[in-house]
Amino acid sequence: MGRFSGFDEVYAALYVDFDNIYSRLREQDEDIARAFATNPQRWVKWIEGHALRMLYGDGVRRRILKRICYMNPQCFHEFRPFFIRAAFQVVDCPPLTNQGKTSADIHLVMDCMDALNHSTRFDEFIILSGDADFTPLLIRLQEHARRPLVLSVGYTSPAYTAAASWRIREDWFVQQALEDERPAEPVPAPTPYPARGNGERLARVAEVVRRTVADAPAPVGVASLAQILQREVDPGADWFGYGRLRDLLDVLDLKGLEFSPVPPGYLYDPERHEQPEERDAHDDFRSRYPDLYDFALKVHRLTDMPLLRPDHFRQLLGIIVEEVNANGFFMTTTSRNVRDRCVEAGLPIARGHVNFVLVGIARGGYPLNEQDGVNLREVGKAFLRNAYDLCRMSQIDLTKAEQQMLLVWILPKESMGD
Structure with missing residues (x-):
């Protein structure tokens, strides 16, 4: 040095x-x-x-x-x-x-x-x-x-x-x-607040957000941030026309700050703060599925497979199918929209989880951008194939019982419409 x-x-x-x-x-x-x-x-x-x-x-x-x-x-x-x-x-x-x-x-x-x-x-x-x-x-x-x-x-x-x-x-x-x-993608822009003074308002909001996170020794909860912004910049109930605080944050210049969907949602500086952990979600997984959790944890540690509950995987796959069928597939836009919909649904699913699943679906032989209409069954089967491949590459020799547990975890029957 x-x-x-x-x-x-x-x-x-x-x-x-x-x-x-x-x-x-x-x-x-x-x-x-x-x-x-x-x-x-x-x-x-x-x-x-x-x-x-x-x-x-x-x-x-x-x-x-x-x-x-x-x-x-x-x-x-x-x-x-x-x-x-x-x-x-x-x-x-x-x-x-x-x-x-x-x-x-x-x-x-x-x-x-x-x-x-x-x-x-x-x-x-x-x-x-x-x-x-x-x-x-x-x-x-x-x-x-x-x-x-x-x-x-x-x-x-x-x-x-x-x-x-x-x-x-x-x-x-x-x-x-x-x-x-990237070139602009054909997705609709949010309805803006009246244009007069809009840039100044957004700059002021960004300044308050950056200052709040910089002064905080730990990630800042979105609820606390909302109270601060309502007090200091008065964005109104519609958040300057963006509808939600989350949508407003997406258009601000936040200088590398990250949003975490770990409930209740946090904003943090990845260079100063530890990423919010999902301990509560993991504890909930362990208590609800005690026989499955230890196996899922092993696969997670060896393959980076998101450690989500089976019902969360089912909901995530369903949201992906709805988003792609409604708006088409563009990797970054799709992952962002799916992440936002997961947050709205109260799911402890981060954008990194969404990206992992989207890439896994493609690697499992079902590229979403090549489909006329996305089918939930095929999406689930492709992601399951990728999960098997990841286990094989990580030298996890799955027994028949473990293969069944992987199926129950990644692709519960409800997600297949059975």
Whole structure:
């Protein structure tokens, strides 16, 4: 760590497995993937400021001194100029086998090992890849007292994330670093408050919200926030025409603050506050389904499957079907709308849970954007197939009894219309 102009500086090296990240993003949303590929300056800037206070405290900034992108030039040559312009060293990794295998992984490992002996001591090694083959590399970096940070998209081996010092959450990266780069989607905008002075009002609301969260030692409950806003800015019963406080918060510039739907709902700063936990919901799961809970907890810990009650899974799948049939499927818009509807229904379901299920449905062979009409039975079966695949990849050898428990947990009979 260096010091410059009164700041402590963390020196970082950034390694991007382009094929891995881009391909997985494209499976979820073509526009999000293209935003990643065509504007690396934006998300690099976001990474430079990500989680600094949580990892190091105040008065620290990150400098990314080395940027390397590993790319298959035969498939993705059109994106090469964007990374060159963003000061990346682009390493061409063409296929070496008939199956399309490239040498990106070995190049990345060798470059990381070389960087350990560089005259500049790199404090952080930021690796954008979900390839579990890099697990031994992360462990080796830890042994050298360096801090590996990883970003993966989609399912990631628990061993891989456990070997990292910090996992950059996929939903944060997409929503904060990429989402604003998308072209506008055909969804109706909320009815605004009368235009005169609207911008000033919203700026004032955002200022009060940011100040309230900044002054709070813990996440701020939405009910408490509502009382403060009614007292200080008088938004009226219709929240400046947005109908609900939750919809109003969505249009504010909150500088990276996050909303948690853990009942009763919280706003928090992910760099200062611990994410609100779902202990009450988990305790409720344990008390209602004592025989199922221990199995579900094991699967959750090994696969990241959301630890939701069976009836919550059933309701979530139903809300997804209703939303997609009503408004079509656009990954970020759909996940946000489904999350909001879950909050309205009082369900302890976060946007990360929604994203996990939406990706799982696609990986289970039922891409929602390719369906004329979404069928609840097919949605449930696809998500169940993905759950079986996750268990297999995590080396969970399910007994027949456990297979039945997985079915009861993920796909209760009521969700199949039986």
